[in-house]
Amino acid sequence: MEYPKLRNINLFPVQISGETLLCLQDPQNISEKALFLPPSLYFIVSLFDGQHSILDIQTAYMRKFGELLFSEKIQGVAAQLEENLYLEGDRFQQAWREKEESFKKASVREAAFAGKSYEKDPEPLKARLEAYLRQAEGNGPAGETGVRLKGVVAPHIDFQRGGLCYAFAHREILEKSSSRCFIIFGTAHAPIKQPFCLTRKDFATPLGKLCADRDLIDAIQSRCPDDLFADEGAHRSEHSIEFQCLFLRYLYPDPIPLRIVPILSGSLQQAIQKGISPMEIKPVRRFIEALRESVSLLKEEVCYIASADLAHMGHQFGDREGLEEYDLRVLTEEDREMLRHVESMDGEGFFSSISKEADRRRICGLSPIYAMLHVLEAQKGKLMHYGQAYTRETRSVVSFASLAFYEISA
Numbered sequence: 001m002e003y004p005k006l007r008n009i010n011l012f013p014v015q016i017s018g019e020t021l022l023c024l025q026d027p028q029n030i031s032e033k034a035l036f037l038p039p040s041l042y043f044i045v046s047l048f049d050g051q052h053s054i055l056d057i058q059t060a061y062m063r064k065f066g067e068l069l070f071s072e073k074i075q076g077v078a079a080q081l082e083e084n085l086y087l088e089g090d091r092f093q094q095a096w097r098e099k100e101e102s103f104k105k106a107s108v109r110e111a112a113f114a115g116k117s118y119e120k121d122p123e124p125l126k127a128r129l130e131a132y133l134r135q136a137e138g139n140g141p142a143g144e145t146g147v148r149l150k151g152v153v154a155p156h157i158d159f160q161r162g163g164l165c166y167a168f169a170h171r172e173i174l175e176k177s178s179s180r181c182f183i184i185f186g187t188a189h190a191p192i193k194q195p196f197c198l199t200r201k202d203f204a205t206p207l208g209k210l211c212a213d214r215d216l217i218d219a220i221q222s223r224c225p226d227d228l229f230a231d232e233g234a235h236r237s238e239h240s241i242e243f244q245c246l247f248l249r250y251l252y253p254d255p256i257p258l259r260i261v262p263i264l265s266g267s268l269q270q271a272i273q274k275g276i277s278p279m280e281i282k283p284v285r286r287f288i289e290a291l292r293e294s295v296s297l298l299k300e301e302v303c304y305i306a307s308a309d310l311a312h313m314g315h316q317f318g319d320r321e322g323l324e325e326y327d328l329r330v331l332t333e334e335d336r337e338m339l340r341h342v343e344s345m346d347g348e349g350f351f352s353s354i355s356k357e358a359d360r361r362r363i364c365g366l367s368p369i370y371a372m373l374h375v376l377e378a379q380k381g382k383l384m385h386y387g388q389a390y391t392r393e394t395r396s397v398v399s400f401a402s403l404a405f406y407e408i409s410a
Contacts, residue, residue, distance in 0.1 A: 004078040005050030005088040008190070011316060013039070013393040020393055024086055027189050029112050029237035030095050031085035037077075039393065044069075044077055050088065054078075103236040108209070109201040109262075112237050117158055118246065122206045128159065129167075129250045136167035136385075147406035149176035150378040151304030153342065153369055154247075155400035156187060156240035161389035162309075168384040168402035169305075170247040176406070179303035181213055181259045182248060183295070183375075185368035186240035186307045188264040192231035195278075196287045196371070197264040199235045203245045208254030210245050213261050216294060220261070223290035226283050234264055240307040240368075263291075265367035272355045277348060278370060292375045304405075306372040308365020310335055314396025317362060322395020328388060334361065335399050336386065342403055343381040347373035364398075378405035 010025040014036070022042055024035040037045065043064065047057045054071050061069040081087045085095050103109075111120075119125040154169035155162040188197065198217055203210045221228050235241070241262045252258055271278040278284045295302055311331055314323045323331070341349035347370050354363050386401045 001075065001078055001082070003050050003053050004048040004081070006045060006048040006081065007086055007088055007092065009086055011045075013391055024081075025116075026086065027237060027239070028096075030092065030099055033084050034116075035080070035084055035086065041077060042394075044074060045081075048078065048081070048087070099236065100233045103233055107201060109199065109203050109235055111203075111205050111242060113239050113242060114206050117239065117243075120206055125206055125246070126250060128163070129247060132159070132163040132167035133171055135164055136171050146409040147176060147380070148178075148301075148409070149173060149303060149404060150407050151306070151372055151376050151405045153306045153308055153365070153372070153401060153403040154244060155309050155387075155402070156243055156307040156365075157309050157389060157398055157400050159243070161398070162387060162400050165385050165387045165400055165402050166243070166247060169404065170251060172384070172404045173248070173303060173305075174251045176404075177301075177303045179301040180252070180257060181216070181261075181298075181300060181302045182244075182305055183261040183263065183291075183302055184241050184244050184305045184307060185263050185265050185372050186238055186244075187309070187364055187368055188231075188234050188238060188266050189240070189364075190234050190238070192234050192264060192266040194226055194228065194230055195266045195268070195281070195284045195367070196228060197231040197234055197266070198228040199232050199262055200229075201235065201262075203242065203260065203262065205242070205246050205249050207246065207249040210249060210258050210260045213259035216259075216261055216298070219294040219297070220287075220290050223293055224286050226286060228287070231264070231266075235262060238264060240264075244305050244307050263368075263371075265371055268351070268367050268370065269359070271351070272359055275355065278351060279348075279374070284371075288371060288374045291371075295375065304372050304376055306365060306368040308368045308400075310338075310363055310365060310399040310401060311361035312364055312396075312398055313361055314391070314394055316391065316394040316396035319396075323390070323397050324395070328390060328397060331361070331397065331399060332386070332388070335401070336383075338363075339383055339386070339401060339403065342369060342373065343383055345373055345376060345378060345381050345405065376405055377407070379408045381405045 014023045021036040114120040152169040155165045338353045384402045388399045390397045
């Protein structure tokens, strides 16, 4: 507690009864309780990095605000965070081990964010998803004829901010795909040891269950020498696949049989730091080759989904300078330039455009998009929708997009 260290958590502003508060939410779902702090505590919490002592934080606060901050105040905040498992330490480690053991024994991956990020009750949840799909109808690019959908990029941001963008991708799935097998590349927001991670567990949602395609999952593992289940526990609390499952189960209501291959995609920072293609990293190449070969032997159509957000910039993500209106326009241009590589299905061009600027924009969907582009067999791609979620209180932004990829009929 002398050097408090905040875990890797989500921190974002919310409006409650007209008051702006900072919401702390645990992406690993070890803590099931969201905390709400006044913005005045943001500076204090930002220094809970394990490097600043209580005294260091007092000194920094005095320099910035010219006011004395009593150590009891800082210790009180730290104690509240520790009690709710938001700080690194023995209390958190014990809770984490218990969650991991419980997940290993389960046959089903439960809906971790039901009742938190979206409605647990099926009826209001269906009403929400239907509203997004209705809003997207007729607002996208002109429809294609003589095409078959092979895959999409969809966001994984919360529905409140990105629901409409999800809908563009999932309307294309409904209207232009006949597949009932979906290979979903999710972003792993918690660190994983291997570049990719599988699970054989079915995914539960408030709208029904989606069964894991265990035959295809085992076929992929049989062709890959790396243990693709070494990080399986990361699936327990990761939302990027769960959110796509909700839309899929809504589009194809229970009991329509749906099968999924849930793949969590880890960081490609090693390739960025070395200035090489990710395909030069053996575990990345071996997995992509194993997936490509396993799908090629199937006698049915599959549809790929890359669950991927784009830029994460501003105070909320560690940038000293926040973003203003002009910066958002520049970001739009930079994102669209990057997405042109995705539209042309140029995985290496997409990666290079991010690598050459050392991932300055923190492209959250780098790995799932890159992997999908290397297994996707399509002739045409198009950007359907681009969006930004800007938070004025922290001058921060998350950007996202929906894209679709097609096979063109002769």
